[in-house]
Amino acid sequence: MFFTSLNNIVSLNMDNGFFMAAAQTGVKLGTGEIVGTWIAALLTICIFSFLYDDNPLYKFAEHLFVGVSAGYTMATAFHNVIKPNLIMKLQEGFHLLSKGQIGYRCWENLSYILPGILGIMLILKLVPKIQWIARWPLSFMVGLASGLGVVLTMEAFILKQVSATLIPLLVFNSQNAFLWAPSLKNIIIVLGVCSGLIYFYFSKEHKGPVYGTFSRFGIVVLMMAFGAAFGYTVMARVSLLIGRMLFFRDQWWPAVTALFGGG
């Protein structure tokens, strides 16, 4: 995130006309792009240097990343949330009020003062003596999120998911011919869900021909799920490395050739 952000920021803010150079790919690179790409490449190497051992270069890049991320998020939040959703609304509300156009639109805009006050109360968490004030907006947020969450979670993630397991174990087509592949899939789904649930039932010891067998099968199902998750996680982490290597090949190398005229 940081590398791309910095790349964009530097590219946008620097003079693109100076030091124009033809890259190996034939794409013309401006000063901003060259400098931004070099900074991104050096910072990538700084971060990767941690794989060898902890070092000051890694610490520098890490701290820079945290600082830039926080700054960018704050600036984005101000321009995309606070400004259009609070400042501009209040401006319009007070403007209408000053003109005497007191109607629904005026009061609707002025009503944003309430979330504004709640927002200020939330920031008071930073003042130790009156930090208790922050509990009020926090409780409002928790209540709202819980209310929304219960309804949405219940329907989308519980009822729909439960109904997806209420499936026929033996599947036949319209000519009444038995379909073994969908049947096997459905049996595995039902057995997997039931066994997994049995494993997480701790009020009875996991012993006996039925309870013990199902809970052991539940462990197998869980292990398979963890294995799939681990495999995907490896793929995700390798993808990140591929991304940086592609950056070096497609962006940094043209910047190198642009600077040094190599081929």
Added chain:
Amino acid sequence: MTDNTETKTGAKANIIDILKNVDRRYIFLFILLAVIIPILFPLNLPIGTSAPVRNIYDFVEDLPEGSVILMSFDYSPSTEIELDPAAEALLRHAFRKKHKVIGIALWPMGLSQAQRVFAKIEKEFPEVEQGKDYVNLGYKAGGSVILMGLKEGFAKIFPTDDKDTPIADLPLMNKVKDISNVDLVVSLSAGVPGIKEYVAIVNTQFGKPVAGACTAVSAPEMYTFLDSGQLLGLMGGLKGAAEYEQLLQKPGNASLGMDAQSIVHIVIVLFIIFSNVVYFMDEHQKKQAALK
């Protein structure tokens, strides 16, 4: 003879000790080489397509010309290697089929990701116009609350597009008032808010078809929504994007990255086998020492 055997046993134990304590940095080096070599010298290994990816492709393919697709850019540059190729492939497909695209973002950095993807793909389709064929409405904070508001209308939540053009001045948005005018919703998601929120609100509450593209880390938990029919399709990680590129017959960075993925996975499997062999050799050695 005895001395010779003892020397051999001692040397074997020594080798096992060395193998047991291989510096982890050698593993990093092997992984790095396994990534760099296929990128520099592509192997063009075959990439098969899976049903979840084909479902999205077929759905977009079968939509009548001029249908509206909502793409939600719910990720940041840290995951762009996995989600940019998916976004680009989907957008390319939509423009090829002359569909209309609305871009929104539930993540702050999603705005700039969307701008870059639109700018890149727009160059391939000179006839495509911003405002008429696609709009980028930008980022709005609120997650689930924003999605619930889509039923009341886009204008209320997104009064302007990313270039501050009022929504009323965008020809596309004059036809698309709210979520009911959208034919397909695709969340390109790296976490929360993302696919789960779209499933819970846009699919479950509004009954709209929802597809997803997600990072590989979150792909396994999304499969439950595929089986229940709450997601019509899924592009999981770089592999999902590569599959979509193959279906479009336009290989990009995702397809290129799959060579490296395959080689790295082979290297990892070899390391797992190697470490297990060393473990069992060590166990055998310990048992023999105990017997003596």
